[in-house]
Amino acid sequence: MKVQSLKGFRDYLPEEMLQKDRMLDSVRQVFERHGYPPLMTPALEYSDVLLGKYGDDGEMLLYRFRDHGDRDVAMRFDLTVPLARVLAEHGEITFPFRRYQIAPVWRAEKPARGRFREFVQCDVDLVGVDSAAADAEMLVVGTAVMDQLGIEGYQIRVNHRGILAALCRLVGLTQTGEVAFLRLLDKLDKIGADKFRSQVGEIPGIDPAGVDRVLGTVLEAPEDSRQVLEHLSTTIGNDSVAAEAIARMEAVQVLLEASGIAASCRIDPSIARGLSYYTGLVYETYLDALPGFGSVMSGGRYDGLLGMFLGKDVPAIGISLGIDRLFAALKELDLLDSRTQPADVMVAQFSEELAGASFGAAAQLRRAGIHTLVYPREVKLKKQLQYAQKAGIPFVIVIGGDEQKAGTVQFRSMEQGQQEELSLTEAIEKIAQTRCRDAK
RNA sequence: GUGGGUGUAGCUCAGUUGGUUAGAGCGCCAGUUUGUGGUAUUGGAGGUCGAGGGUUCGAGCCCCUCCUCCCACCCCA
Numbered sequence: 001m002k003v004q005s006l007k008g009f010r011d012y013l014p015e016e017m018l019q020k021d022r023m024l025d026s027v028r029q030v031f032e033r034h035g036y037p038p039l040m041t042p043a044l045e046y047s048d049v050l051l052g053k054y055g056d057d058g059e060m061l062l063y064r065f066r067d068h069g070d071r072d073v074a075m076r077f078d079l080t081v082p083l084a085r086v087l088a089e090h091g092e093i094t095f096p097f098r099r100y101q102i103a104p105v106w107r108a109e110k111p112a113r114g115r116f117r118e119f120v121q122c123d124v125d126l127v128g129v130d131s132a133a134a135d136a137e138m139l140v141v142g143t144a145v146m147d148q149l150g151i152e153g154y155q156i157r158v159n160h161r162g163i164l165a166a167l168c169r170l171v172g173l174t175q176t177g178e179v180a181f182l183r184l185l186d187k188l189d190k191i192g193a194d195k196f197r198s199q200v201g202e203i204p205g206i207d208p209a210g211v212d213r214v215l216g217t218v219l220e221a222p223e224d225s226r227q228v229l230e231h232l233s234t235t236i237g238n239d240s241v242a243a244e245a246i247a248r249m250e251a252v253q254v255l256l257e258a259s260g261i262a263a264s265c266r267i268d269p270s271i272a273r274g275l276s277y278y279t280g281l282v283y284e285t286y287l288d289a290l291p292g293f294g295s296v297m298s299g300g301r302y303d304g305l306l307g308m309f310l311g312k313d314v315p316a317i318g319i320s321l322g323i324d325r326l327f328a329a330l331k332e333l334d335l336l337d338s339r340t341q342p343a344d345v346m347v348a349q350f351s352e353e354l355a356g357a358s359f360g361a362a363a364q365l366r367r368a369g370i371h372t373l374v375y376p377r378e379v380k381l382k383k384q385l386q387y388a389q390k391a392g393i394p395f396v397i398v399i400g401g402d403e404q405k406a407g408t409v410q411f412r413s414m415e416q417g418q419q420e421e422l423s424l425t426e427a428i429e430k431i432a433q434t435r436c437r438d439a440k
Numbered sequence: 441g442u443g444g445g446u447g448u449a450g451c452u453c454a455g456u457u458g459g460u461u462a463g464a465g466c467g468c469c470a471g472u473u474u475g476u477g478g479u480a481u482u483g484g485a486g487g488u489c490g491a492g493g494g495u496u497c498g499a500g501c502c503c504c505u506c507c508u509c510c511c512a513c514c515c516c517a
Contacts, residue, residue, distance in 0.1 A: 004507090004508080007507090007508080007509095057514090057515070058515090058516095061515090061516095078517090105517085107516080107517090109515070109516075110441070110514090110515090111509095112510090112511090112515095113510080113511085114516095114517085115515090115516070115517080116517090119517065120517090121517060122517090183514095183515095273516090285517095294515095294516065294517075295516075295517065296517065297517075298516090298517070320517060321517070322516090322517025323517085324517075325516095325517050326517080348476085350475075380474080380475090380476085381475060381476045381477090382475095382476060382477070383477090384476080384477085385476050385477035385478090386476095386477050386478085387477090388477070389477045389478060390477090390478095396476085396477085398475075398476075400475055401475090402475090410475090410476085412476075412477090414477070414478085417477080417478080419476080
């Protein structure tokens, strides 16, 4: 037997899981604070439900097999297509429909740094509304998540499919070649203008005359979002689709400014995601410190996808956060909360005879809502304190013979190295005051 | 999936032109005389050298195959 987890799949040991759960709690809180309730769907879907939604490339990455009833099934590849299935299957749902879903998805890709075959996505979607308010709301939620996670130095780069369509038209592409062109455009800042020019020339049907205008539009885009919009309307504003996109982004920009998050969102005409089903706004989030790590949170407007099951177009917009990638990034940057124990306080076990006193105190602490751990056997105090210190437990309570007689406890702050004799009630108050656990 | 690298104690790594019982630091465990941590000090446990085959009198070191992880391409959360 090979004792090894599958390639691209990973374990989270308790210490890491505590950190990951703290992140997930934050994400959940932010979603609910913005009025989104949770949805849960199965890990497995009929293959038909998932097939034909991700393009040929995506389809090859599905984990697909036959179950014991010989049903052709596949593991969910994302959370958006299952959402579409739910909307089509449950006629009682009315719009606008909001939901969030935090769940693992599976993709049989080649694993790499920050890329796994099993990873948890955190999705919020707003279905049934096509408006600047809906667009802006996604960015409001997205920035709130990043802020709640304590992440400084990130940028949500925002674009619109209408801009991309106009750029394609500049080089004479309408349908064929668009995908190849947009892929190159997406890599523009990586490969540079010269490589872009030479590689773009190989796309069949391309009109080289427009390439410089595209480069001018993208490369000369200013930093400031407002200025980008002005720049875009002078360069491609005569294109009616682009004009519409610019107008929408202007309306969104007003709401971002009103929300105080405009600084975190930057309009960037080279963001080309949305090769599959995106129809309007698209966005990707990069960490300033790890630009090569890939997007940690992205999404966009997809007004056509839900119609595949419903038989009519339903506008929708969503955003998806990859918690495992973000976790890996924060770990690399050493930005994760270092606490490795959920306990606020450890009650030492002074002696076997006094174990009862420790258990009694622990019971009272827990009744007061304090996360409490009792050292599980009688060893010298030195050992017990060492354990508390290594585990990052901030307080230790010792009840020895003297304390038991006096009805008190020794209350020690591990961080400050100070100790005082208190009543248990006083100790409980002290812990409740100082601990900085997030309120549930 | 393609190309390049990598793989030695729990972790980070050393290991000389192939030559006897494979090392260090950190971590772990136990002491430094018995009611208290982070420092110091002493001792200890722990490795079929990624797996399998081959060359050789002899392989951690050379060759082949497979696997892992890393980097690039590709794609994405």
